[in-house]
Structure formats: structure tokens, C-alpha cells
Amino acid sequence: MTKPGPLRAAVTTSKSNVEIRDTAAVVPGPREVLVTVERVGLCGSDIHLFSGDHPYSNYPLVQGHEFSGVIAEIGPDVDGPLTLGDRVAIEPFTSCGSCYPCRTEHPNCCENIEIVGVHRSGALQTQIVVPAAIAHSIGDLSADLGTLCEPVSIALQAVTRAAVVAGEFVLVLGAGPIGQGIVLATSELGADVMVSDLAQNRLDLARHLGATETILAGGDDNLAQRVEQWTNGDGPAVVFDATGASAVIRSGFDLVAASGRLVIVGLSNDDVSLPIVEFTRRELTVLGSRLNTGLFPEAVELVKRNADRIGAMITQRYSLEDAQQALTFAHDHPAEAIKVLIEVSES
Template sequence: MIESEGRTRFHDVAAPVEGNGEVRIAVRHVGLCGSDLNTYRGLNPLVQLPRIPGHEIGGEIIATGAGVPPDFAAGKRVIVMPYTHCGYCASCRKGRTNACRYNRTLGVQQDGGLAEEIVLPAGKLIINDTLAPRHLALVEPLSVGFHAVRRGRVNAGERVVVLGCGMIGMGALIAAVARGAEVIAVDMSAEKLALARRFGATHVIDASARDVVAEVSALTGDDGADIAIEAVGLPATFTQCIALAGYSGRVVYVGYSKAPVTYDTQLFNLKELDIMGSRNATIDDFRAVIAWLEGIGDEADALISRIIPFEEAEDALPFWDGNRDSLKVVVAR
């Protein structure tokens, strides 16, 4: 549990009991997200402490409540969709439940999965016995990047700039490459840029050493990007996307800035940009990621920087805070 800024501790909590339509899960793997790290650092305005973090969850079914379909049998492995939806807000009525106005994500607006057991509705679980158990925790963060690419309507042959090669940015990169796009990956970490190349980026730019806008202009013959995807969450990268996108281009914001962003809006009009937000992911995004992971097998291990035993979970967020080049830290039990 994150007790307060910079402080994590084990706590005893009441054992969860499955109710009607619910499934009790033994949590086996939990990936730590940037939102968890921001909570630990006191920078997540969506979280009230204390909070059990963790929404990138792979587990095993222990028991089921009444009304749960028989497919959800004890011993089956599952991937968790960690979002809620109300069913009646404007987004839900439009079928876009991933953007529910009243969503409560595990580990953010409610306690998450960094625990021995958790109880969830059966409808929030995807049964999967084909992926390696450790890879189940990769599905949710990659799905968020896949969703951003779907929001951006990326097509084969288009040039896509991805700002930020953390796990969500990597998901966007992978999804864009899978659609046949040419991807320019931007980050300040040599390790993450090397992984970006490994997973299909055509070009990489070290933002700590190069003028990103000038480099993208040179690589695109001064056309700019067809799609610029922001996966960092800083005011500077929010505004940089507008400069990187070419005329009649598209911008997708999947990161969110914790500080106000000031724009010179003339380029919105001059370029006639499509500017889109992207939130969470849908079941179709999860399924697309699962298929991709099943196709690459153990190659997905390259996306995991470190696996930390559950008994040492108190040290997981402090470790990541001190090793920011790590792409994905996973707690395993």
C-alpha cells in the first residue's frame, strides 16, 4: 500500500469475498504503471492516499460467485480489464465505455491489484491460458497504446511520431508498425530508444541531444508527421505535437499533463489538425494485444525490465523511482 508520498508498506486487509457475478482471483503478476509511480511521488491528483496500487494484472481464478459462467473455472488464468463503467453517462450511451465519466480504475480511484487476492466482476476478466503468466500483466498497458493508434486512424504508409517510449508509447509504436506505418520514436533514454528500434521503429530521436522538430522535418521532407502521438504528459510535449504534425495531420494525446498547457492556436486552424484525446482501452484493443503477444512468444520478455518478488513489493516503486530508464517493473507472486 502507498501510505503517503514516498512511503510504501505491507498491510493486512480483509480477505475479499466473491458475490453474485464475481470472481475471486489469486494475483500472480502486477505491472507497475506511471500512474502508480506518480502516486508514490505525490504527483497523481486522481488518487487519495492511502491506496493499494496496481491495475496491470494477471492472475488465476480461485473461486466464483453465483451466476458466473462455467468457463470461469478455478485454475484458469485471467487478464484484468481494470476500468469500471456506469452504463448511463454520455460516453456509455455512445458505446465508448472506456471513457466513462464515472470510471474508477483499479489502483487509482479504488484499491488495486497489488495484493494476494482480488475480487472482480466476471465481465472484467479475459480468460487466457496461452500467454506466459508473466506476459498477462503486459496486456493492459500495451492496450492503451493500441487504443491511441486506433483513435488516430493510423494507416499503412503514414508517418507516425511517438513522443515517449515508456510502455504506453511502446504500445502505440507496436500498433502503428503492425498497421504498416513508418514510426519515428522520440525519447531521452538510450535504452528505450534501442527497444523502440527492436520493435519496429524506422527512426529514433534522442530528445536530450537533438532538435526533435528539425529532425522530424528532415526525415519527412518538411511534410511533418501524419500523426503525432503524445505519451509523455508534459506541457512541452503537448505543444511539440502541434509543431510535429503536418498540414491536415492528426494529434493524439494519450498522456495527460499535470500542469496547464499554453498553446499558440493558429496552427490548429492553419494546418486544419484533428486533435484527439485517448483514454484507457477497449476489449478489442485488449484482444489485439493478446494476439500480438501470442505471435511473438518469449520475445515479449524484452519489455520487462525487472521482476520483483511479491515479498519485496515494498521496494518496487522506490526501485523504479531510482531507475527511470526501466521500461516495465513487474511484481510476481
């Protein structure tokens, strides 16, 4: 089989600095596949890595973990349905299989987790070798929409953790990509969904994806009053925090209905103070959520079912050569940059 030619990669060499470099050709080993990268989506962790405030910022690093591409070569000992030319979306983490979380079917919490574009070389390069087990065929789904499968899988994990059912009032705090995915998934389940965010364009997108109510945070409306009116005084059965901001988490805690569930999916190093008595008085359930546990194929199907509207999440496009500008824009304009795509190769 022909070996791939020279690669080009966008390498984050230091804080806020990206260089385009030629790199050596790569060949898949046992149980691996070589993927020609088509599209890469930028997310919050990419911005933190780029700006140097991520706990795993370790340069030089090729970033990128939300990506789609085409199978260019299959290594030995690969079992399963993957064939040359398949378009795939990558579930960008591997687990050890032996630690306590792995042994108890929580590989997303693996103590030795390895995430593509964080702990190992990522997708901002022409081709990448990944374990075959994390490459999911997406059929005729476009390369653009293939990049959305990973953030949607994170949203599905949160929704699954919350056990949302039809007819429940669901409040989503934060309308970035994960929040938008939560809107899509919960509205499909038949929930009544309200979204709060600081940016009107993100609220407009949430309406497009199924939200029934929106409120501009910091605007004239009072969130607590709107929520009380919307839920007929009951409060939302489920509140999702997709911001990681301590003040927002506290707001969600105060707003959730008695016996309700608060799910924290936003990332932050901040502390938050919560009154212990309210946990027992209102019998609240507070859940954390990260990555996904076996939900990636379901995420692919959710994206496929909503292919005609979920593409509105993609707001900007850049070439691989302009990766520096893409990361800088996403960092400097978070309200506008819902999902920035980097086009690595032609579809």
C-alpha cells in the same frame, strides 16, 4: 467450494510508505471471480499514487492495476467462458452504463468510472475479487506477459483513435510502456515509425519493437531537421505524445503534417499554449485518448503475436514483500525502469 486463506497485501499507508499486512480472506459475490494474483506491473500512475502527487492519492490503498493471475473461485451468476484455473489479464476499470459517455459507447470516459488500484483495492495482494466481465482469459500466455496487456490496450486505443494506416509516417514522442505499445501497434499496421526519447535504452527497445528511426532527445541531432528529412519535407501524418510534457506536446503540434493528427495520451496537469490559427490553416486534428473501448481482447492477441520480443519491456523484478523498494526504484530511476514487475505468487 473452499474459501481462500489469509491474504498478504502491500498497502500504501502514506506518501512513499508501504507496509506488508495480513488481510482477511475474500469470497466472490454475484458476477464476480476470485483471482490469485501472479504478476503486477507498475506504471506511471502507481508512481504518482505512491509519491502522493496523484489526484486520487487516498491512503491507505492497495495499488496495482496491470496484472495477471489465475481464477481461483467463480461467484454465482457468472456467464461466459471463464473456468477455474484459467489464467487471466484484468481490464481494470468498470463503468456505470448510464452516464452520457457510457450511453454513447465511451465507457472509458465514464463519469463514475472505478479503476482497480485507484478507486478500489488493487492487485498488490495475494488474491483479489473483480467483476467477471473485466477478467480476460489469456490462454497459455505467460503471467509476465499478461501484465503487458493493459498498457498495450491503452496504446491500441490511441492508435485506433488516430486511424493509422500502412505507409504513413508516425512520430512517437516518449518511449515508456505506452509509447512502446504504440510503436508495436503502428509498425504492425505498416507505418514508418520514428521515436524520440531522452533515454537511449528506451530507443533501443523501440527499434526492437519495430521503429525504423530513433532520435535521442536533447542529443546532437535536431528533431525538426531529422523529421523533415525522414518525411521528405511532408511532416508525419500522425504524432503521438506519450509524455504529457507541455513542451513536447507543443513540439508535436509544430511537427505534425498539414491535415495531420496529434494524439495526446500522456497525462499531465500542465497547460499548453497552441496557436489557434494553425488549427485552421493546417486543418489539424488534435485528439485525447485514455484507457480503451472494447480493445482489450485485441491487445491480448497483439501481445501473443509478439510474445517473443515484447517481454524485453520488462526491466526489473521484485517480490511482494519488496514492493516498497520496487516503487522507490521506479520513482527514482524512470529511464531504467521501463516496466517493473512484482512477483506476487509463483506461476
